[in-house]
Amino acid sequence: MRQIEQRAAQAYREQFHEEPALIASAPGRVNLIGEHTDYNGGFVLPCAVSRRVAVAIGPGGPKLYSADFQEERPLTTEKKGSWADYPSGVVRAIQERGCDVRGFQVAFAGDVPLGSGLSSSAAIEAATALALDAFFHLDISRKDLAVLCQRAENVFVGVNSGIMDQYASLLCKEGMALLIDCRSLEAEQVPLDLASAGLRLLVCDTQVSRKLGNTGYNARRQTSEQAASTLGVKKLRDARVPDLDRLSGEEFQRAWHVVTENDRVLEAVEALRRHDFTRFGQLMYASHRSMRDDYEISTPELDTFVELAAKSGVPGARLTGAGFGGCAIALIEQADVEGLKSTVLQIFAERGFKEPVFYVFQPAEGAEIIQLTR
Ligand code: GLA
Numbered sequence: 001m002r003q004i005e006q007r008a009a010q011a012y013r014e015q016f017h018e019e020p021a022l023i024a025s026a027p028g029r030v031n032l033i034g035e036h037t038d039y040n041g042g043f044v045l046p047c048a049v050s051r052r053v054a055v056a057i058g059p060g061g062p063k064l065y066s067a068d069f070q071e072e073r074p075l076t077t078e079k080k081g082s083w084a085d086y087p088s089g090v091v092r093a094i095q096e097r098g099c100d101v102r103g104f105q106v107a108f109a110g111d112v113p114l115g116s117g118l119s120s121s122a123a124i125e126a127a128t129a130l131a132l133d134a135f136f137h138l139d140i141s142r143k144d145l146a147v148l149c150q151r152a153e154n155v156f157v158g159v160n161s162g163i164m165d166q167y168a169s170l171l172c173k174e175g176m177a178l179l180i181d182c183r184s185l186e187a188e189q190v191p192l193d194l195a196s197a198g199l200r201l202l203v204c205d206t207q208v209s210r211k212l213g214n215t216g217y218n219a220r221r222q223t224s225e226q227a228a229s230t231l232g233v234k235k236l237r238d239a240r241v242p243d244l245d246r247l248s249g250e251e252f253q254r255a256w257h258v259v260t261e262n263d264r265v266l267e268a269v270e271a272l273r274r275h276d277f278t279r280f281g282q283l284m285y286a287s288h289r290s291m292r293d294d295y296e297i298s299t300p301e302l303d304t305f306v307e308l309a310a311k312s313g314v315p316g317a318r319l320t321g322a323g324f325g326g327c328a329i330a331l332i333e334q335a336d337v338e339g340l341k342s343t344v345l346q347i348f349a350e351r352g353f354k355e356p357v358f359y360v361f362q363p364a365e366g367a368e369i370i371q372l373t374r
Helices: 002-018 085-096 118-135 140-155 164-171 217-231 241-246 248-273 275-293 300-311 334-350
Strands: 022-031 045-057 063-066 069-072 104-110 176-181 185-192 199-205 317-321 327-333 357-360 369-373
Touching: 002 022, 002 045, 002 104, 022 164, 045 118, 045 199, 045 357, 063 199, 063 248, 069 118, 085 118, 085 140, 104 118, 104 241, 118 140, 118 164, 118 369, 140 164, 164 176, 164 334, 176 248, 185 248, 217 241, 217 248, 241 248, 248 275, 275 300, 275 317, 275 327, 300 317, 300 334, 327 334, 334 357
Parallel strands: 063 104
Antiparallel strands: 022 045, 022 369, 045 104, 045 176, 063 069, 176 185, 199 327, 199 357, 317 327
């Protein structure tokens, strides 16, 4: 059992004075390439990271306990603005599917940084969904659980996010990236053996917190939909570069990013299949430029990290996730990690930015269930 899963089990025992029936845990993610393409019906390429949310579940309740917030909250039927919205939203989405999930209590523990773009919300949703599925023997597929989690996020929490994060948390595999076709919802494992290439994923959390609901995320989504409707296509996935001449202003810029980003994802997958990390990295930089100049979701901190990575000769770097703050990633030789970190720390300080936090990741395992014998 992972340490975080032990913490959830321990929290359950302390709070409810019983043994839990089982434990589920689900990871956060980084997206390697393919940003703001999911809700446009396009392609994304995330991988799971080794930070997770674990949940211990057993009969009783309904009661929700968080070891991190050290508080118990009831299951709610409407958004209250706390961590309990996520499990409550998942319960509601499962009930709306016609499943009876009454009579359970849960304790959560997690180490996915909150609000920084590593998908802590998808991790708590995915862990809850998988735990409920196993505990009540619902037999819902992982893909369907991911769709239920997205529904919880969209309808209950009120963030109009795409499917990427929940899919990544539930379906990723260790040592693999996950190519998701966000229209058909087909997902394909793509080997990402960074270790044998001496590479790592360095994540720089700029500590500029982004709350999705308060940022331009929904606005970007709306402009994308407008651009698709101007072009007479269902989603921007269906547009090609020459079509874009018919757009202007913001609609053109946003659509340009989405259309070229979809192409970059597919090319990046081809590059991975050839073990061509040089090309893969170039596509990451191109993706960042597109997000900075056309989708306009970068920040000075994220740009600085990417600029310093490029100057240091690192194969690839880009912002990851929704943007407007949060994290950037670099695909980097293990031996260069410390050097880039110290350069970034120094230049961030000189520019008056907050001190960033770094994580080094390898593609990790997706959500898992641990059955306990009571
Ligand atoms: C957030 C959303 C995802 C996706 C990314 C941007 O992480 O939750 O659905 O849209 O932003 O690629």
